[in-house]
């Protein structure tokens with residue numbers, strides 16, 4: 001997480017009078033236990049867990065009540081356990097693992113709030129305007145994360161209905177080694193967050209970055 005992201009979220013949510021917070025998933029990266037090739041200088045799993053826990057604590061302190069959609073990265077402990085043949089009963093649940101008192105929604109869950117569907121976004125269709133494509137397919141306004149380089153809102157309307165798709169961006173510090181895989185791509189993660197008003201309107205708030 002890039003430094004300053006939590007205060008940005010607090011300022012934004014205060015300005016909008018936000019009364020409910022959804023974490024769209026991939027709260028943590030878990031680079032060290034991912035299925036991808038690792039950079040040799042990266043942290044080990046224990047150090048990553050301890051460091052990530054400090055960042056999670058900052059988020060939980062700012063937002064004590066959250067609906068957390070489990071993302072593909074959050075799920076890496078369970079995914080690796082399954083690969084190794086370890087029963088999931090042997091693991092701590094996600095809230096215990098990260099010491100958050102949040103409502104945890106399992107991977108691929110679709111949460112409906114004010115008739116807007118919230119999902120992590122790792123079920124396809126992907127690419128640009130992924131949330132918009134989901135909204136059209138579901139014919140339901142849809143908010144999602146997962147695609148770090150997507151941030152924004154797009155509406156679809158017919159004679160009777162209007163729906164929106166919002167990609168909420170993210171707060172990652174993509175200059176860190178864990179994101180080395182993205183260095184070759186010109187597109188970078190869009191830093192920001194999303195706000196939904198009464199289930200009818202959606203606004204993507206890009207983060208005006210502090211200088212390093």
Ligand SMILES: [Fe+2]
Pocket residue numbers: 025026071072073120122145146147
């Ligand atoms: Fe994801």
